Amino acid sequence: MISVLSQVIDLDLHASDIELLQEMIDMYHPEGMDLVDERYLTDDRKDPAKKIPLPKALEEWVKAMSNKYHDRRFVLALTRKVLEKMGYFPHDPDDAPGPVYKEIH
Numbered sequence: 001m002i003s004v005l006s007q008v009i010d011l012d013l014h015a016s017d018i019e020l021l022q023e024m025i026d027m028y029h030p031e032g033m034d035l036v037d038e039r040y041l042t043d044d045r046k047d048p049a050k051k052i053p054l055p056k057a058l059e060e061w062v063k064a065m066s067n068k069y070h071d072r073r074f075v076l077a078l079t080r081k082v083l084e085k086m087g088y089f090p091h092d093p094d095d096a097p098g099p100v101y102k103e104i105h
Contacts, residue, residue, distance in 0.1 A: 009081045017065060018082060024057035033057055035088050 011018065025033050033055045054062075058079075065075045 009078055011081060011085060014078065014082075017061075017068075017078070018085075020064060021057065021061045021082060024061050025055075028057040028060070029055060035083070 035055065035058070062075060062079055065078060066072070069075055069078075
């Protein structure tokens with residue numbers, strides 16, 4: 001459902017949101033941001049200390065979007081759409097394989 005919703009989001013209408021994310025990336029990750037740091041990958045899902053951490057910029061941006069839009073499904077869809085645009089995910093799960101994560105500046 002989130003994937004379907006993300007397909008109808010027009011990112012041109014969210015330029016200021018994307019700009020905010022870029023500012024946060026520049027502030028928190030001046031050397032670029034990895035979506036997932038492989039050092040933290042684990043198969044142990046019961047231990048919260050071993051969860052995959054989000055980059056600080058993305059975590060703060062999602063909080064800001066949640067406060068702005070007050071709609072969890074929409075914020076998740078917007079996040080997915082923005083990360084697709086940044087090249088973190090392929091545009092559609094059935095498309096040719098794309099990068100799971102990549103470094104951005």
